Amino acid sequence: MKAVIFDLDGTLIDSAPDIHAAANAVLQGEGLPLVSFEQSRSFVGRGARIFVERMERAVTGENEPARTDHLHARFLHFYERAHENTRIYPGVVEVLEDLRAEGFALGLCTNKPMRPTRAVLAHLDWDRLFDVVIGGDSLAVAKPDPAPLIAVVDGLGLTLPQITYIGDSETDAETAQRAGARFGLFTEGYRHTAPEDMYHQFRFDDYNLLTEYLKDPAA
Structure with missing residues (x-):
């Protein structure tokens, strides 16, 4: 991976x-x-x-x-200007930095339009972290259509078996399932469905656990 x-x-x-x-x-x-x-x-x-x-x-x-x-x-x-009350989930910064240090490429696939996406990335000083960013208005279709996720994969110069997609919602799970991608479900986000009823290969509620799941091909 x-x-x-x-x-x-x-x-x-x-x-x-x-x-x-x-x-x-x-x-x-x-x-x-x-x-x-x-x-x-x-x-x-x-x-x-x-x-x-x-x-x-x-x-x-x-x-x-x-x-x-x-x-x-x-x-x-x-x-585009709404950043004041946005918070980063605990452990996220450390995980992103660690993954970069270990040589992983990082991509972002969001339904947030590109202008507010770029604005919040700049606000968080995350512009440097992601190699490819696809927003909700980057293509003619948005998630759960798999095309945006596939576009990120293509932009990274990789294939679907070489990536893991991490998301929190039914939309993300459906996107991964339709693409045939390995999916990790973050259970503390905006989902409405019980985690066990959603498509995923692994799920987690603490970012300190994510790296181990990523290294475990059986997860």
């Missing part, structure tokens, strides 16, 4: 508080009802456009294309 590819939100970082704040900043500006933190967290995982569609439907009961377009544009405005 030569590379590890990670999801971002709910896997390496907990950005749910900032996403919630961005959502309510949009809604407040439009004079619409606000959403709760739990509502907002439940909308995460399929990209910004679907997040906005779910948010709009929750507060208005429907989606109107013109309004959705407007809310989406406003959401991206706030989303």
Whole structure:
């Protein structure tokens, strides 16, 4: 195994508080009802456009294309600047640095659009860590379509048997399964399904355990 590819939100970082704040900043500006933190967290995982569609439907009961377009544009405005309350999961920094030191290539495959992805990577000083980054708007399709994950693999110059994909959600698990990739499930993210009911080769709740799983081909 030569590379590890990670999801971002709910896997390496907990950005749910900032996403919630961005959502309510949009809604407040439009004079619409606000959403709760739990509502907002439940909308995460399929990209910004679907997040906005779910948010709009929750507060208005429907989606109107013109309004959705407007809310989406406003959401991206706030989303690109939403870093204040984002936190890194414990142990992540050490694991990323250790993997780089051991010669692993690192990739990022997220449904977060590229501009907010690049913004948060710069904010965390992580630009240097990832060899290939694919966001939710990098291709014509997003996860759970396997194409974004395969694009990262191709960008690394590797094949699927040479990588492990790490994610936290049903979207990530489906992406890995459809690609035929080895998948490690981080159980402390944004999933709604019991871990045992999700596709994975191994699961973990502590990043201090990840390196051992990565080195164990039977995991």
